[in-house]
Amino acid sequence: MSFVQDLSSSPDSAALIDFSPEASSLAIRGLSLAYGDKPALRDLTLRIPRHRVTAFIGPSGCGKSTLLRVFNRLHDLNDEVVRTGEVRLEGEEIHGPAVAVAELRRRVGMVFQAPNPFPMSIHDNVAFGLRLQGGLSKRKQDDIIEWALRSAALWDEVKDRLRASAWSLSGGQQQRLVIARTLAVGPEVLLLDEPASALDPISTLKIEELIRNLKTHLTLVLVTHNMQQAARVSDYTAFLQDGELVEYGPTDTLFTNPRLRRTENYITGRMA
Amino acid sequence: MRLAKRSRARLPRGEGAGAWLAAGSVALSLLALLALLSLLAIRGLGHFWPASIALVALDDGRQLAGEQVREVPLPDGTGRERLYRIGNRDLDGTRWAWVPVSAIAAVSHPPELMVLERHRWGEAIGRLVAVESETGERLEGQAARAVLENRMTELASLRQARDTLRDEVVLPRVQALQEGGDVERELATANARLRELQAAMQAGHLTLETASGERWQVPLDQILRVRYPNAMSPLDKLVVWGEGVWRFLSEGPRAANTAGGVWPAIFGTVLMVMLMSILVTPFGVLAAIYLNEVAHQGRLTRLVRIAVRNLAGVPSIVYGVFGLGVFVYGIGGSLDEWFFDAALPSPTFGTGGLLWASLTLALLTLPVVIVATEEGLARIPDQQREGALALGATRLEMLTRVVLPMATPAMLTGVILAVARAAGEVAPLMLVGVAKLAPQVPVDADFPFLHLERKFMHLGYHIFDAAFHGGDVQAAMPLVYATALLLVLVILVLNLTAIFLRHHLSTRHGALSRR
Numbered sequence: 001m002s003f004v005q006d007l008s009s010s011p012d013s014a015a016l017i018d019f020s021p022e023a024s025s026l027a028i029r030g031l032s033l034a035y036g037d038k039p040a041l042r043d044l045t046l047r048i049p050r051h052r053v054t055a056f057i058g059p060s061g062c063g064k065s066t067l068l069r070v071f072n073r074l075h076d077l078n079d080e081v082v083r084t085g086e087v088r089l090e091g092e093e094i095h096g097p098a099v100a101v102a103e104l105r106r107r108v109g110m111v112f113q114a115p116n117p118f119p120m121s122i123h124d125n126v127a128f129g130l131r132l133q134g135g136l137s138k139r140k141q142d143d144i145i146e147w148a149l150r151s152a153a154l155w156d157e158v159k160d161r162l163r164a165s166a167w168s169l170s171g172g173q174q175q176r177l178v179i180a181r182t183l184a185v186g187p188e189v190l191l192l193d194e195p196a197s198a199l200d201p202i203s204t205l206k207i208e209e210l211i212r213n214l215k216t217h218l219t220l221v222l223v224t225h226n227m228q229q230a231a232r233v234s235d236y237t238a239f240l241q242d243g244e245l246v247e248y249g250p251t252d253t254l255f256t257n258p259r260l261r262r263t264e265n266y267i268t269g270r271m272a
Numbered sequence: 273m274r275l276a277k278r279s280r281a282r283l284p285r286g287e288g289a290g291a292w293l294a295a296g297s298v299a300l301s302l303l304a305l306l307a308l309l310s311l312l313a314i315r316g317l318g319h320f321w322p323a324s325i326a327l328v329a330l331d332d333g334r335q336l337a338g339e340q341v342r343e344v345p346l347p348d349g350t351g352r353e354r355l356y357r358i359g360n361r362d363l364d365g366t367r368w369a370w371v372p373v374s375a376i377a378a379v380s381h382p383p384e385l386m387v388l389e390r391h392r393w394g395e396a397i398g399r400l401v402a403v404e405s406e407t408g409e410r411l412e413g414q415a416a417r418a419v420l421e422n423r424m425t426e427l428a429s430l431r432q433a434r435d436t437l438r439d440e441v442v443l444p445r446v447q448a449l450q451e452g453g454d455v456e457r458e459l460a461t462a463n464a465r466l467r468e469l470q471a472a473m474q475a476g477h478l479t480l481e482t483a484s485g486e487r488w489q490v491p492l493d494q495i496l497r498v499r500y501p502n503a504m505s506p507l508d509k510l511v512v513w514g515e516g517v518w519r520f521l522s523e524g525p526r527a528a529n530t531a532g533g534v535w536p537a538i539f540g541t542v543l544m545v546m547l548m549s550i551l552v553t554p555f556g557v558l559a560a561i562y563l564n565e566v567a568h569q570g571r572l573t574r575l576v577r578i579a580v581r582n583l584a585g586v587p588s589i590v591y592g593v594f595g596l597g598v599f600v601y602g603i604g605g606s607l608d609e610w611f612f613d614a615a616l617p618s619p620t621f622g623t624g625g626l627l628w629a630s631l632t633l634a635l636l637t638l639p640v641v642i643v644a645t646e647e648g649l650a651r652i653p654d655q656q657r658e659g660a661l662a663l664g665a666t667r668l669e670m671l672t673r674v675v676l677p678m679a680t681p682a683m684l685t686g687v688i689l690a691v692a693r694a695a696g697e698v699a700p701l702m703l704v705g706v707a708k709l710a711p712q713v714p715v716d717a718d719f720p721f722l723h724l725e726r727k728f729m730h731l732g733y734h735i736f737d738a739a740f741h742g743g744d745v746q747a748a749m750p751l752v753y754a755t756a757l758l759l760v761l762v763i764l765v766l767n768l769t770a771i772f773l774r775h776h777l778s779t780r781h782g783a784l785s786r787r
């Protein structure tokens with residue numbers, strides 16, 4: 001790809017690829033984060049390409065979720081968290097004083113590991129974010145809800161029971177509902193934290209297909225502990241260990257021809 | 273909540289001693305509850321049954337007439353004795369007669385025996401001899417019965433007219449007069465009419481012959497109801513019983529709380545509990561939200577939480593003392609100085625009343641609501657909160673749209689527990705506003721309709737007062753049982769209402785319970 005720099009030009013950098021600022025959605029520079037005095041992220045620098053799927057892999061506890069939560073400032077609630085470094089969304093520092101958190105979170109949507117639909121009807125779940133913004137006519141709102149449910153490949157399954165409780169759906173359907181709910185507020189970036197790890201194989205495949213379809217207009221960041229999944233759906237993969245970015249590159253390269261021993265050991269399952 | 277219910281491990285059915293023990297103790301507690309309720313029901317509700325009146329002839333030739341209450345062995349074990357309720361307290365000085373069974377020559381139930389329910393002194397028992405009208409006209413036999421019946425109906429409507437006049441015309445004007453209104457003329461007319469009615473009621477008396485043969489004149493206006501129990505069919509008795517129960521529920525007390533009904537006490541209890549719920553719910557819920565959602569979860573918060581939990585164990589009388597000192601004398605006294613100084617030195621809010629009692633009980637039940645709500649909040653998965661935040665909700669929106677609806681059943685559980693605790697509390701109320709007798713209920717047609725400063729009656733205190741402060745404990749006992757039964761039922765109804773509300777709210781959230 002044209003925007004991938006010549007790798008040989010940065011031999012000792014962990015970030016093996018560097019997208020041009022114009023092609024990247026999120027740009028992270030020197031990001032470190034600690035829970036109290038316990039470091040969780042150490043000096044991360046990387047760019048995440050627009051309208052691509054970027055996967056974060058790494059052993060449990062390496063900081064994948066922590067990193068994802070930085071992107072939509074979910075850490076704000078935790079007074080313990082100490083963070084340094086920059087995170088820019090489309091060139092703008094997300095922690096800047098002029099940034100409204102609610103607005104940022106609408107631009108950077110997040111889907112969690114366990115499906116977390118609200119105890120409301122399917123319709124109301126998708127309408128939740130829209131109602132927070134307000135100012136939408138009922139018709140417009142219903143149009144957006146239908147569009148979001150279609151985008152999440154759920155419309156056909158629920159169109160006849162939009163008033164049914166969201167909790168009456170299966171786990172896989174619930175996760176797609178949560179994705180629809182997030183899509184409805186019109187995000188640019190969608191963060192997915194192990195979105196399929198609690199689902200059965202068929203539901204997992206549906207989610208993966210959905211992820212591939214969504215990248216036409218969204219930047220997707222996927223955390224997964226499932227290497228095959230990362231290989232199947234992502235364009236780029238970053239390997240984290242102990243809060244450090246170990247290796248980052250096109251998924252094909254990283255899985256078939258990792259540069260570093262640590263990466264290879266993890267991918268082939270020879271973990272220390 | 274529901275999650276807990278689902279994951280609760282069940283003992284294998286029909287296996288092991290554990291299952292039997294558990295089932296046994298459940299059965300035992302149910303039985304105990306049932307026994308308690310039936311004791312209260314039999315002792316209390318039996319009182320309204322118009323029992324037959326026995327005419328007892330004794331060996332020595334004396335006679336007495338009364339309702340047999342019970343028969344017990346003599347203390348020396350040589351036989352048995354019976355207790356009769358013979359009425360005529362103003363004549364004999366007692367209402368009860370103990371008779372050894374061995375001394376009884378004959379017992380009969382003559383149909384003409386009459387029971388008069390009177391305004392004071394309890395019932396009178398005997399034979400009707402004659403009815404004399406105000407003009408000196410004297411009727412005997414069947415004619416006397418008929419005229420007595422007419423006169424009773426007449427008296428009932430006169431009483432009604434008098435009460436209406438008093439409550440709706442005279443009392444409001446007296447109040448208006450005190451406040452400087454110009455209503456003296458109206459009041460004078462009303463008073464004249466009241467005197468007329470009073471005079472119309474005072475006409476005539478009847479002559480009664482007691483079992484011992486004494487003749488006795490009873491003024492007709494003293495008589496509330498006339499019955500001939502021995503001549504009544506079971507259906508008649510049932511009707512009388514129903515009327516008795518209804519009067520018990522709908523009328524005010526008479527004769528220093530040893531007779532009459534308990535309506536003001538029912539009303540006071542329910543009103544006080546509802547006010548208490550209205551006061552305690554917002555405070556409790558806000559406190560729980562603060563502790564669980566807002567406050568930094570540090571040592572101080574933990575300390576506060578422990579303190580709140582311990583408050584639940586403070587004896588209720590301590591809250592009563594606190595309410596008396598702080599609410600009644602402190603806040604109430606200041607309110608009087610600022611706003612009701614015209615009425616001083618007689619206190620308005622500076623004395624016990626509905627508001628202070630409700631506040632005191634709200635304080636008493638606050639920990640219960642806080643703890644229950646906090647537990648509900650703690651059970652809501654953080655993912656729900658983060659899900660809302662991730663959609664761009666502010667913390668307030670997250671709280672009001674996701675967290676609070678999910679915590680509503682827990683909140684209502686807290687209120688249910690609070691109601692259960694508050695409705696049965698008597699001790700603190702004695703310090704902060706319950707009254708032995710409060711003829712005016714705290715709600716009426718006068719602005720502002722709900723009179724928070726008024727004293728009120730309470731079923732629990734009514735039980736205490738009737739059982740220990742009446743002149744004739746024997747006579748008050750059935751009413752004590754009936755009132756106790758009523759108190760249990762009122763608490764039950766209050767609880768069921770809250771449970772119904774909780775169920776209604778949680779089914780609105782549909783599958784919340786299915787998960």
Ligand SMILES: Nc1ncnc2c1ncn2[C@@H]1O[C@H](COP(=O)(O)OP(=O)(O)O)[C@@H](O)[C@H]1O
Nearest residue numbers: 035040058059060061062063064065066067078
């Ligand atoms: N809220 C928190 N408070 C303190 N430590 C945390 C918190 N969340 C995560 N951690 C710690 O930070 C490290 C990274 O966690 P996480 O980002 O969840 O890892 P991953 O998602 O890769 O499994 C772990 O050591 C974890 O114990």
Ligand SMILES: [Mg+2]
Nearest residue numbers: 064065066193
């Ligand atoms: Mg994680």
